[in-house]
Amino acid sequence: MVPEIKPARVRFAPSPTGRFHIGSARTALYDYLYARKTGGQFILRLEDTDQKRFDPQSESEFYESLRWLGLHWDEGPDIGGPHAPYRQSERVELYQEYADELVANGRAYHCFCTPERLSQVRQEQQKRKEPPRYDGLCRSLSEREVNARRDSGESTVIRFKTPREGVTTCIDLLRGPITIDNATVDDYILVKSSGMPVYHLAAMVDDYLMEITHVLRGSEWLPTFPLHVMIYQALEWQQPQWVHLSIFLNPSGKGKLSKRRTTNQRTSAKAIYALELRQMGYLPEAVVNWISLMGWSYDDHTEFFQMKDLIDKFTLEKLNPSPAAVNYSKLDHFNGLHIRALSTEDLTERLYPFFVNADVQCDPGLLAEITPLIQERIRSLEEAVEMAAFFFNPTVDPDPQELVGKNLTPAESATATRQALAVLRNLVSFEPEHTEAELRKLADTLGLSAGQLFGILRVAITGQRVSPPLIESMSIIGTETVLSRLEQAVEKLDGIADPE
RNA sequence: GCCCCCAUCGUCUAGGGGACCAGGACGUAGCCCUUUCAAGGCUAAGACCGGGGUUCGAAUCCCCGUGGGGGCACCA
Numbered sequence: 001m002v003p004e005i006k007p008a009r010v011r012f013a014p015s016p017t018g019r020f021h022i023g024s025a026r027t028a029l030y031d032y033l034y035a036r037k038t039g040g041q042f043i044l045r046l047e048d049t050d051q052k053r054f055d056p057q058s059e060s061e062f063y064e065s066l067r068w069l070g071l072h073w074d075e076g077p078d079i080g081g082p083h084a085p086y087r088q089s090e091r092v093e094l095y096q097e098y099a100d101e102l103v104a105n106g107r108a109y110h111c112f113c114t115p116e117r118l119s120q121v122r123q124e125q126q127k128r129k130e131p132p133r134y135d136g137l138c139r140s141l142s143e144r145e146v147n148a149r150r151d152s153g154e155s156t157v158i159r160f161k162t163p164r165e166g167v168t169t170c171i172d173l174l175r176g177p178i179t180i181d182n183a184t185v186d187d188y189i190l191v192k193s194s195g196m197p198v199y200h201l202a203a204m205v206d207d208y209l210m211e212i213t214h215v216l217r218g219s220e221w222l223p224t225f226p227l228h229v230m231i232y233q234a235l236e237w238q239q240p241q242w243v244h245l246s247i248f249l250n251p252s253g254k255g256k257l258s259k260r261r262t263t264n265q266r267t268s269a270k271a272i273y274a275l276e277l278r279q280m281g282y283l284p285e286a287v288v289n290w291i292s293l294m295g296w297s298y299d300d301h302t303e304f305f306q307m308k309d310l311i312d313k314f315t316l317e318k319l320n321p322s323p324a325a326v327n328y329s330k331l332d333h334f335n336g337l338h339i340r341a342l343s344t345e346d347l348t349e350r351l352y353p354f355f356v357n358a359d360v361q362c363d364p365g366l367l368a369e370i371t372p373l374i375q376e377r378i379r380s381l382e383e384a385v386e387m388a389a390f391f392f393n394p395t396v397d398p399d400p401q402e403l404v405g406k407n408l409t410p411a412e413s414a415t416a417t418r419q420a421l422a423v424l425r426n427l428v429s430f431e432p433e434h435t436e437a438e439l440r441k442l443a444d445t446l447g448l449s450a451g452q453l454f455g456i457l458r459v460a461i462t463g464q465r466v467s468p469p470l471i472e473s474m475s476i477i478g479t480e481t482v483l484s485r486l487e488q489a490v491e492k493l494d495g496i497a498d499p500e
Numbered sequence: 501g502c503c504c505c506c507a508u509c510g511u512c513u514a515g516g517g518g519a520c521c522a523g524g525a526c527g528u529a530g531c532c533c534u535u536u537c538a539a540g541g542c543u544a545a546g547a548c549c550g551g552g553g554u555u556c557g558a559a560u561c562c563c564c565g566u567g568g569g570g571g572c573a574c575c576a
């Protein structure tokens with residue numbers, strides 16, 4: 001019997017300030033998996049309370065990336081839902097309401113300190129090697145003074161009145177209880193002077209109102225976790241389950257992934273954005289499989305997962321709290337596996353745009369014939385272009401030196417090619433089996449290994465040293481083109497052959 | 501500087517006191533297959549950060565160190 005799990009309401013709440021990277025993708029994936037697993041809802045919410053950092057491109061990139069990965073949301077800014085709106089900038093009255101409640105209860109207070117004063121205080125504290133934090137100047141202003149100053153037009157923020165004594169215990173599902181001294185927690189700003197809330201207030205209010213049962217977020221929130229718990233306690237709300245996910249490290253294991261671009265940009269630049277991966281020819285299935293396993297595991301022997309498998313097998317208990325370095329060679333491996341798992345028709349369809357993008361005159365019908373030949377040879381969709389463009393291009397132009405067979409002279413290679421030409425011209429059928437038998441016979445009479453002969457023909461016909469299987473390729477290209485490419489090869493070889 | 505989190509092969513990880521001279525995957529090397537390249541099959545090298553405890557027994561529990569990471573904004 002499968003134990004009964006309550007439907008969870010899980011949210012992915014990005015801030016539209018930049019691009020959608022694989023760290024966000026993993027959080028969203030886990031959100032999605034847990035919602036689906038429990039038969040609950042996956043909710044998309046936009047945390048756009050910072051007008052300064054707002055990036056208008058961002059939102060559509062999130063949608064596109066999420067859809068590409070197959071992470072479809074049940075409620076969100078674009079589709080609405082029972083707790084709309086799902087855009088924080090459209091919910092400010094709500095936050096103000098709860099901020100007022102906190103002030104009324106004495107759990108928060110108005111602060112009139114200017115940014116200038118705050119930075120000055122910070123500087124002095126740093127000079128004294130003290131932790132930088134608010135010094136509490138406005139903490140105990142009288143109600144009358146607060147009102148007077150507000151009436152006079154002085155701008156104000158609302159700060160949380162963190163208890164000066166005692167401890168707060170926060171429960172993280174992966175790490176267990178974390179207990180900290182309240183004295184180390186700052187009086188964080190909850191509402192800015194603009195009236196906009198800060199994450200700490202907005203996210204808590206929304207998670208509560210939207211009935212979020214499980215909060216999965218990055219471990220960069222661990223330092224302010226106690227504040228969040230205190231806010232829940234101050235408002236007497238029941239807390240959700242808190243899960244702080246590990247962060248992604250550079251492939252080297254040194255440093256956070258997003259800061260990676262500063263090093264090795266040219267030699268080993270790897271994509272960190274979902275849409276970049278798409279462009280490079282990675283399958284969404286492979287990306288999902290790959291990121292799912294960075295910070296989560298199923299068992300000892302299973303690593304190949306489709307989305308439905310992940311939904312079936314995902315559990316919060318198997319999440320790993322330690323930081324994980326991303327491993328791009330493993331992504332390549334998964335991409336190969338998922339490419340091979342595709343049907344020929346499906347792969348053909350996905351391959352097509354890559355040829356078009358590379359300006360190859362690609363005929364879909366022809367591509368469908370080629371797909372089986374390259375399916376097990378490519379590790380990315382993009383790779384297919386360099387491997388198979390010769391099928392579509394009218395001519396090939398190999399370097400004459402490349403046409404020279406292994407351990408042979410140009411003259412010997414030219415002779416072999418002429419002989420092959422003769423054999424192929426007299427072929428009664430261009431069926432691969434027949435062609436192969438005849439060419440092997442020729443190699444024999446010429447005293448060459450099959451590899452020597454096929455090597456020459458491969459370069460002559462495909463223009464490449466590495467290609468899909470030669471005989472099958474010839475059959476697709478067609479007699480006429482094969483013969484003309486061989487004739488051209490003979491000319492090239494004659495051109496570099498020693499006159500003697 | 502202060503607070504917090506984490507710690508098994510190069511990397512992702514299994515492991516939650518005896519089943520572990522630590523298992524799998526990627527990568528690497530070799531072999532087989534083979535018309536190239538892949539794919540596939542087989543094999544090899546490769547790790548419990550250090551020191552103290554607890555225990556008959558520790559990769560597993562506790563403490564201290566060390567290392568790595570995160571955070572210390574009217575950003576999220």
